[in-house]
Amino acid sequence: MSAGVNRVDDAADAGQATPTTGRTQGDAGTGQAWRLVVGFGVVSLAADMVYEGARSIYGPLLASLGASAVLVGLITGAGEAAALLLRLVSGPMADRTRRYWTLTIVGYGLTAVCVPLLAVTPILGGAGLAVAAALILAERLGKAIRSPAKSALLADAASRVGMGRGLGVHKALDQIGAFAGPLLVAAVVAATAGALWPGLAALTVPAVVAMLLLTTLRARARSSPAEPDTSTGPGAAAKTGRDPLPRRFHWFAAAMAVCTAGLVTFGLIGFHLVRAGVVATAAVPLMYATAMAAGALAALVTGVLYDSLGSWVLVVLPAMIAVVPPLAFGGDLPAAVLGVVVWGAAVGLQDSTVKAMVADLVPRERRATAYGIFAAVQGAGALAGGAAAGLLYDRSVSSLIVAVVLSQAVALLMLLGVLVRTRQHRRDPA
Incomplete structure (x- = not known):
């Protein structure tokens, strides 16, 4: 052809x-x-x-x-x-x-x-x-x-x-x-x-x-007689198969995997809310629906900010993830609702603005490959984080909170490194 x-x-x-x-x-x-x-x-x-x-x-x-x-x-x-x-x-x-x-x-x-x-x-x-x-x-x-x-x-x-x-x-x-x-x-x-x-x-x-x-x-x-498929x-x-993906992409994927590992699952949040008597079982789906609505709003807002302010808007993600456990596992309903809202917003940011960063980090002809690798790395982070969160929760809520905060501090440092290298690359592509 x-x-x-x-x-x-x-x-x-x-x-x-x-x-x-x-x-x-x-x-x-x-x-x-x-x-x-x-x-x-x-x-x-x-x-x-x-x-x-x-x-x-x-x-x-x-x-x-x-x-x-x-x-x-x-x-x-x-x-x-x-x-x-x-x-x-x-x-x-x-x-x-x-x-x-x-x-x-x-x-x-x-x-x-x-x-x-x-x-x-x-x-x-x-x-x-x-x-x-x-x-x-x-x-x-x-x-x-x-x-x-x-x-x-x-x-x-x-x-x-x-x-x-x-x-x-x-x-x-x-x-x-x-x-x-x-x-x-x-x-x-x-x-x-x-x-x-x-x-x-x-x-x-x-x-x-x-x-x-x-x-x-x-x-x-x-839009043309040519068949694009x-x-x-x-x-x-x-050539597409030989070209390696940028190192900045791999570091970004690793940073986001650490973020994902720290984002406690909604299953664990719902389990805690019912066991602690914060909400009735029937109210858990409503909490989840609230999280989904927050995710939709966060995707729109952070998407606009990403286009106007740049990729630095992503530094809010580790902070959002870090505050979820203290709120969601805090013991009272208002804090739990706020924790669920922040959890949903973090999920919305991960599934939209984070993916925008992936697309901007790799060549156009390698985006599908990058998204495949990125999803697998995220999956590994989710698996490791989910298992660790369950073990730490059984030990004590305090240990879970400390572990999440420390993991997000690491994720933030990794993310800042990627953002600095990305800015330098744009100034001097060579």
């Missing part, structure tokens, strides 16, 4: 206007980029309703099919591990083949098919548990397949409207889906006297909506 076609392919993949459209990049490209950003955000909203809605009842569903607590942990844990670690494969694959749209559509398609099929597992008898486990793992595989490719497409579009602002808008829409999906399932389950399968079946609607929106978005992004050619692929 010729270099000229390759450039048109990249432009179409990114949502840019091309010479064949008769419009300039400056005029049409920005508007088309915003349509891609918002379009991906609405797709994520619908898809999050599907898999977040299902995840809210994975435990009860698997238990009703005969799974033990250990098996529930193994199935869900293996799914999350696959969703993160397999991005080490799907990210480089996307950059090597340039099939960003194909991988994105396949990944979303797995989620759209597997989650509604969980509704039939209760009628499969003894095979129901095995089928449910396979569907849950396949849905998480879909997440691993699509995430690096979609993130690369999204970052390319966001770079034309403001990286932080674009990813912030996308994350805010994404959070709305994460908020609405569990509420939809809970409402359907409550209306059907506690039956789980109708709630899963109801997720067929947002699943179909997500796929229709995605295919429409793909068709509109194809092709290889860039052996020479370009080989």
